[in-house]
Amino acid sequence: MKKILIYMVVLSTIIVAGENYGHVNGDKITDKDVQVLLGRPIDLNMLPQNDKKKIIDQIVKRKLLVKDAMKSGVANKKEFKEALNDLKEGLLLEYWMQQKMKKIKISYKEQKDFYNKNRKSFTQKEVLKARHILLDTQSEAKDLINKINKSSNKKSAFIAFAKSHSKGPSGKNGGDLGWFEPKSMVPEFSKAASKLKKGTYSKVPVKTNFGYHIIYLEDKKSRGVASFDDSKIKIQKILAERKLMKVIDKRVDVLKKTANISIK
Structure with missing residues (x-):
């Protein structure tokens, strides 16, 4: 039951269609297809073009095979209907x-x-909160760095330049990348971002396979025991799961009293 519960919590995220990456026989390729294929949401526009193409190719193959399987009549077979019913029961639960x-x-x-009793179990990995401006050439990046250097309010200038010049999808949000673990980014980006002090930006363009980045570090949290505020979501999930298990057990006890159960 615990495994089902954990799986249920994961599935509680609603999958939305999102961006349209193309179509197969009129059937759109969207973020929903990406999440179904990979098991998690991901912005394809943040990936190198070659990786993006590979994922879309897999989605195309999947859509073609699904259509072909439907035409084959396999959906009418007894074994398929029984398996489908099992899936329906699991989804219903x-x-x-x-x-x-x-x-x-x-x-x-x-x-x-709960936090006070289990404080040591709430460890926090190093996380960074940053913005970036992605450009095609080193000269473009150097030119923008010079302009930021001359600005009286460097953060405001950085955000404005991100909105007007950045090639990345985060540009419209002022280059905001939110909180992330260094290892979640490409090594060159992570290394450069980790070296920055809070409220500073890279004075030299950072080259990656995406292009040239200018990075602004907004905040940094060091490895150690996480604060209560940073642990609240995890705590709420743990306590909610425990309460849910009690609700389920209580309901099962009630159902057993009126059920005709025979075990051989």
């Missing part, structure tokens, strides 16, 4: 648990008490 989970309330005191 997961959806039912989602609805129960939505009704569960976790008080601030419960969260705080």
Whole structure:
């Protein structure tokens, strides 16, 4: 049951169609297809062109094979219908648990008490909060760095230049990358970002396979015990899962009283 519960929590994220990357016989290729294929959401525009093409090619193959399988009549076979029914039952149970989970309330005191009793288990990896401007050439990057250097409000200038010059999808948001672990970025980017001090930016363009970056480090959290505020989401999830298991066990006890159960 615990494995089902964890899987259910993962599935609670709603998959939306999102960006259109093309189509196969009129069927659009969207972010939903990417998430179904990879098992997690990812912005294809942040990947190198070659990797993006490989993923889209896999989605195309999948769509073609699904259509071909439907035409073959396999969906009418008894074995398929039985397997489909098993999947429906599993999905029904997961959806039912989602609805129960939505009704569960976790008080601030419960969260705080749990944190205080388990403080050492809430470790925090090094994370960075940064912005970047992505450009095609080194000369473009150097030119923008010089302009930022001359600005009285360097952060505001950086955000403005990101919106007007950055080639990356984060440009429209002022280059905001949010919080991330260094290892989640390409090595050259991570190394340069980790060396920066809070409120500073790279004075030399950082070259990666995407192009040339100018990086602004907004904040940094060192490795160690995570604060209560940084642990709240994890705590809420743990406590909600525990309460849900109690709800499920209680409901099963009620159902058993009126059920006709025979075990051989």
